[in-house]
Amino acid sequence: MQSNEEFVKFLGEGAYGYVNLVRYTNPDDEGSSFLSAVKNSYDADYDTLQRELQILLELKGYPRIVTCFGDSLQQGLSNYGNKVHKLQLEYASEGSLNAFMNKYADRKLPEPLVKDFTRMVLEGLVSIHRHGYVHCDIKPDNLLVFPSSRQDSYELKISDFGNTLKAGEVPLFWEKTDFPWVGTPIYMPPESVRDGVANKALDLWSVGCLVLEMYTGVIPWEGVNLNLLATRLRCDKAPKIPHSLPSDAKDFIQTCFSREPEERGSACELLLHPFLPRPQVEAEEKKARNSFLLNLLKLRIRRRSSNKKPTSDAPAVSEKKPPKLRFFPTKTTQFKRTLHKVLRLKKSNDFCLVSVH
8 A cells, every 4th residue: 555755854964874854655544644754775875774673673562662663665756856765653743952052051961861871772772782783872952852741851763774783883984984983083982993892881981971961061082183083082182071061960971981891891780870860669568568568557447447336237157258366265164274283283292382363
């Protein structure tokens, strides 16, 4: 069933193509329609776009990864009549994180948003890394912001897998050009300019740069040219962390900026850092507390009910198996037992004195 497509607006351009907002309408379904961000690439970048599609299909269904529509690339023509290959993606109405930050004074996000967005990026990286991939280009332009069902909240998803590599892979351009970077230079770690190998810790350095930018509103290494940047990274330098940042945020960023990749830990481990909220854990703890209080309330109600006298229409015998109860002797029974003991003692030859209480 073929849908009609209508160009809405131009969204942006990247290294491997440009993105348009397109409305798709199904004429056979009462005119139902949906919006899609369509990534267009020319023949020269077909392999890159096809590889991105395959990665997105592997990651389909994960909540922090942008969703692709369909399982194959579509073909069409550009405005100039050139053949293009199209990848249909879900549309983020709030735009990229970079555009979203521009809405705030000095591009600085409120701290709760910084923490929420950082957690969401790490959750997405957990999915990517578990599939054996390294994104290699975590930055505000490649993170999409979606409205959330919660008030004053948003959802963040990772997009643009054009630079994504298998863990341990070296990009093809590494030995062919004088451009010693795996991804966008200002978000890359020292090891990326030394050997070009894509490792999972590379993405974690980029997360540190991202957090720093969300707090300060300034891109990492602002004002530093590429040659000087490469020199600084080869000397294991990192972007400067302002003293004004909260201590837990500084500690988190410093962990991401560890010179040895293995000291950065993993995306899973960083999710447990005190800097980040853990809504799922907190929800479970709240659920457990509520359950305990509810059980305590029920217990008190049962105890109160058991102290009430039965009504005339209450059943004489419970249908449930009665609990085992410990019975204590009545006063009459106690007196008889004591009397028998006294009488036995009187018959004894060595009886001297008995005191009965």
